[in-house]
Amino acid sequence: MLENNYPILEFDAEPIAVIEPKRIYAARDVPKHAVVCFFQEVLTALNDDHGATILHTLRSEIGPHPVYEIEFQGQRLAVFHPGVGAPLAAALLDEVIAMGCTKFIACGGCGVLDSAIAMGHVLVPHTAVRDEGTSYHYIAPSREVAASASAVAAIEQTLLKHGTDYLPVKTWTTDALYRETPAKVRRRRDEGCVCVEMEASAFFAVAQFRHVEFGQLLYGGDDVGGEVWDNRGWQNHGTAREKLFWLAAEACLAL
Template sequence: AVRDEGTSYHYLPPSREVTLDPDVVQTIGATLARHSVTGTECKTWTTDAFFRETEKKIALRKDEGCLCVEMECSAAAAVARFRNVKFGQILYAGDNLDAAEYDDREWWNAMSNRERLFELSLEACVGIR
C-alpha cells in the first residue's frame, strides 16, 4: 500500500510503501478461490485526504501501479507490523469514481455480496497462522 496518510509514520520508519504479509495475502486468495470468488491482488493507495484526490495525484498513483484508493490499509499494516500481528485486507469496491460518469455498482442492492464477503473474511482469518 502506498503510504499517503499520517498514522503509519508513527509506527514504522518513513518509506513510500508498506507491504502486507505474503502468507496472509496467500491465505485470503486461497479462501476466495475455494469458493470460486474472483479477486485481484493489487497495490492500493491509502490516503485520509479524499478531497485531495486530484486528477494529477490519481494519474501518479496509477503510474505507480495502484488499482484503488482507500483510507486504512497502510496504517493498519504499519500498526500490525509494529505490534507483530498478522494483517491482511479485502477491499470490496462498492462504487467507481474513476470514470466519466459515477457508477454505484448497485451498492445499495448488494447486501448479500457484502455478507458473503464478511463470511469469507472470517474463514480466511481462521486459516491465518
C-alpha cells in the same frame, strides 16, 4: 535534512509510548482471530441472527465500539468495526491487539481507479501506498507498506477454494477523500495502484509494529477513475458485503 522540515518524517522507534494500549487494555480472554469489518449492517445481523456476544466495548468521542464474539466453523472469532479513516482505525486495532487478538483479516469497500473493474469485484491488497499520516508513527518512512504474507496467502487460498474471482492489487491509502484530484489519480494509477481507501497502509504498519498478522479483502465500489466521480450505488451492494465478511472470517481462521 527532510525530517527537520516535515514532522511526519520524525519517526521514533521507541516501543513504549506515553499512552500505551497495554497499560489501558490488559490482556483478557479473547479469540486470537479477529475480523475487522467495515459493514455495519453485517455487524447488526451478527448480533440479531448469529448469537453474537459483546466481549468488550471500546470507546471514542463518536461513541461505543463493541468487540463481538461469534462461533464460526467450531472456533471462536472476534469481530469489530474500526471506524473510518486511518487514525481511528489504527487506534482501535492497537487496542484490540493489546487485549490479545493477533490474527486479523479486514473486509471493506474501496474506490476503483480503473472503471473496468466491476462493482463488487474482490480485490486483495498486497501493498499500500502510504498517503496517510498514521503509519509514519508506527514504522519508518517509505513509499509503500505490505500486508502480512501469511494473511494474503490465507485470503487467496480461501477465495480459490470458493471459486471467487479476485485481483491482487496495490492500493492507495489517503486521508483526504475530497482531495483525490484527477492528477493524483493518474499518478497513483501510473505507479500501479488499482484502488483507493483510507485505512490499509495504517493497518499494515500497526501490524508490523506490533508483530501480528494482518490482511485485507476489499470489493470494488465507487469509480474515481474518471474526471467525474461515479458513486455506482456502492454502499447498497449488500450481498457482496455479506459474502465478503464470511470469506474474511474463513480466511482469518485459516491463519
